[in-house]
Amino acid sequence: MTDPSPDLVIYGSLVSPFVRKVAGVCILKNAGYEIEAVNVFAPPQWFRDISPMKRIPVLRDRSIATEGTGGTIADSSAICAYIEKKHPSPALYPAEAFAHARALFWEEYADTALAMAGGLGIFRPVFFAVTKGEAPDLAKARSTWAEQMPVILDTLEAGLAGEQYFAGGALSIADITIACVLGQIALVAEMPLDNWPGLAAHYAMMSAHPAIAAPYAEADKAIRGPLPEKVQLA
Numbered sequence: 001m002t003d004p005s006p007d008l009v010i011y012g013s014l015v016s017p018f019v020r021k022v023a024g025v026c027i028l029k030n031a032g033y034e035i036e037a038v039n040v041f042a043p044p045q046w047f048r049d050i051s052p053m054k055r056i057p058v059l060r061d062r063s064i065a066t067e068g069t070g071g072t073i074a075d076s077s078a079i080c081a082y083i084e085k086k087h088p089s090p091a092l093y094p095a096e097a098f099a100h101a102r103a104l105f106w107e108e109y110a111d112t113a114l115a116m117a118g119g120l121g122i123f124r125p126v127f128f129a130v131t132k133g134e135a136p137d138l139a140k141a142r143s144t145w146a147e148q149m150p151v152i153l154d155t156l157e158a159g160l161a162g163e164q165y166f167a168g169g170a171l172s173i174a175d176i177t178i179a180c181v182l183g184q185i186a187l188v189a190e191m192p193l194d195n196w197p198g199l200a201a202h203y204a205m206m207s208a209h210p211a212i213a214a215p216y217a218e219a220d221k222a223i224r225g226p227l228p229e230k231v232q233l234a
Contacts, residue, residue, distance in 0.1 A: 006032030007063040008083070011047060012056030013037055015187075015222050017115065017180040018076035019057045020215040024176050025080045027211040029087040050074065061086070077107060080173055092176070094168030103167035106159060106174035110181045114156075117148040118185045122233070126188040130226045138231060141189065145233040150195075157196040164202070179206035183216050187223045189231045 008026060010033055012019040019035070026033040038047050040056050050072040051058045059079040064071030073079050084093055094100045121144030125137035156178065159166055166174035182203055185191050193200035206212050 005062075006034055007061050008033040009060040009062060010035045010079075011038045011050075011058045011060065012040070013222075014215050014219045016056050017119070017184045018055075018111070020183070020212070020219065021076050021177050021180045022057050022059065022079050022083070023215040024180060024211040025083050025092060025173070027214065028090065028092065028171075028176075029083060031083060031087045059083075077111065080107075084173075092171070092173050094170070094172055096168060099168035099172075103172040103174040106166045107177045109155070109159075110174075110177040113152055114178070114181045115184070117144055117152055118181060121145075121148055123184045123188055126231055127223065127227060136188075136227075136231055141231065142233055145189075153193070153196045153199060157199045160198045160202060162198060164205070166202075175202070175206055176212070179203060179209075179212050180215075183207070183212070183219075186230075187216075187219060188227060189233045192234050 008031060010019060010022055010026075012035065014020055014023065014035065023033065023035070025031075038044075038056060038058075040054070043051070043054060047058070048054060050060075050069050051074050053074065055074070057074075057076055057079060059073045059082065060066075061071045061073075061082075073082055080092070084091070094103055122141045125140040125144075127136075129136050163169065165171055166178065179202075182191070186207075193203065207216070
């Protein structure tokens, strides 16, 4: 975010893994961006107009339009694909056809199966409760971790197949997305990955990458106010 007036504006909050995903892609591509906060629970009309699903993030490319629906793209996957075209280097989608498709699959798996379990089943019962002055719903979070997460983590472990990256032998949108969505759990809870050593190594590697670490650190600051200590899942 070194450009004082970047073309790219991300509407949302870094507390969202999908906003962090888009920010990470921008950082990796050295594409200037800024984030404009939007309260997704009470969005203004202008945001409703540019977000058909009423979700964050939405991207605006101010080189196309600075207001209205012009120059806007909703959905993190569509946004990242657009940034890839606008800033093609370094490539974050494999060139080889099969590896490209695998990267898209793992991105989708993280955005859906992993995000549903980790976000709705762990992050929200913990963080949303404390923001309302209530005790974290540890029963919900722990049951999700014990009952829903193992099969998802098994799938991710198998998907790595002993490799460093998920697709094409290099860092791709798959790795970025998985790290960001796993990070949603890590924001509120200690996340023991001992039973998934390949995934644990991948997450540690990705968490240390500046494109993941910097947006995560900003999210962590926001979370630590209402939730000073992470909860225990096991």
